[in-house]
Amino acid sequence: EAARRRADVHAVRSDAAGAALAVRFLDAFSGRLSGRVVSVYCPMRDEIDVRGLIGALATAGAQVVLPVMAGADLPLVFREWRAGDELLPGAFGVREPADDARVLTPDIVVAPLLAFDVAGNRLGYGGGYYDRTLRDLRAGGAIIAVGVGYDEQEISSVPGHTGDEILDMIITDRRTLRVGK
Numbered sequence: 001e002a003a004r005r006r007a008d009v010h011a012v013r014s015d016a017a018g019a020a021l022a023v024r025f026l027d028a029f030s031g032r033l034s035g036r037v038v039s040v041y042c043p044m045r046d047e048i049d050v051r052g053l054i055g056a057l058a059t060a061g062a063q064v065v066l067p068v069m070a071g072a073d074l075p076l077v078f079r080e081w082r083a084g085d086e087l088l089p090g091a092f093g094v095r096e097p098a099d100d101a102r103v104l105t106p107d108i109v110v111a112p113l114l115a116f117d118v119a120g121n122r123l124g125y126g127g128g129y130y131d132r133t134l135r136d137l138r139a140g141g142a143i144i145a146v147g148v149g150y151d152e153q154e155i156s157s158v159p160g161h162t163g164d165e166i167l168d169m170i171i172t173d174r175r176t177l178r179v180g181k
Contacts (some may be wrong), residue, residue: 009117011151013076014043016047016053016173017048017049017173018048018049018050018053018069018151018173019052020032020174021048021050021052021053021114021132021148021171021172021173021175022050022052022055022056023134024171024172024173024176025053025056025057025110025146025148025171025177026056026060027176028146028169028171028176029108033057033060033061033139033166034061034062035061035062035063036062036063036107036108037062037063037065037078037104037105037106037107037108038057038063038064038106038108038110039064039065039066039078039106039109040054040057040063040065040066040108041066041067041094041110041111041112042066042087042094042095043097043112044047044092044093044094045137046111047112048118048148048149048150048172048173050110050144050148053110054083055083055123055162058082059085059144062108063104063108063175064080064081064082064140065079065080065081065104066078066079066081066087066095066096066097067096067129067133068090069090069091069092069094069096069129070096070098073128073132074132074160075129075133075135075136075137076129076130076132076133077080077126078103078104078106079096079097079098079102079103079104080093080097080100080101080102080103081097081101083152085097085098085101088141095105101137104149105140105145106131106137107143108143108144108146109130109137109143109144109146109166110131110135110143110146110148111130111134111145111146111147111148112124112148112157113147113149113153114147115147115153115154115155115158116147116149116153116154116158116167116170117154117155117156117157118136118154118159118170118171118177118179119157119166119179120141120147120159120163120166120167120168120169120177120179121157121158121166121167122147122164122167123155123158128163129170130165131164131165132163134165135163135165136175138165144168144169145165145166145167145168145169146167146169147167147169147170147171148170148171148172148174149170149175150172150173151172151175153172154158154172166179169178
């Protein structure tokens with residue numbers, strides 16, 4: 001159901017939604033991105049398009065990193081990426097930086113989602129990669145976890161599971177939700 005809803009919205013307004021998301025993201029961090037390491041993802045299927053956000057982050061002085069799957073049941077690692085750098089097909093067909101790209105630890109992690117609720121719960125694809133990664137990063141210090149998607153991906157309650165990590169913020173093409181802890 002969540003995947004179908006996202007696909008329906010994506011088919012109608014993906015370009016405008018991606019641009020609106022980039023504006024909302026920059027506004028949410030108002031001038032606090034310079035020098036920060038921000039993990040974004042390469043969109044696949046009908047995920048909200050974050051390519052405009054990637055460019056806006058670089059312009060704002062952030063260092064962009066992209067997630068790379070290190071293996072089953074392991075946290076993601078993050079490799080540096082700059083406009084023009086080659087992206088190679090990785091696990092599940094996700095485009096990733098080359099193996100020789102520098103590994104960095106992000107301050108802000110942008111995560112795609114299938115669905116979310118206002119409590120900051122995120123429904124992903126079920127592999128637990130972002131949950132493991134957020135848990136690992138939070139154990140090492142303060143990070144900000146931001147779920148991004150279409151506003152229509154909100155549901156009343158995401159079913160929780162042991163090990164699920166709560167997002168700090170959810171930014172959609174129409175609003176920004178700051179989740180209290």
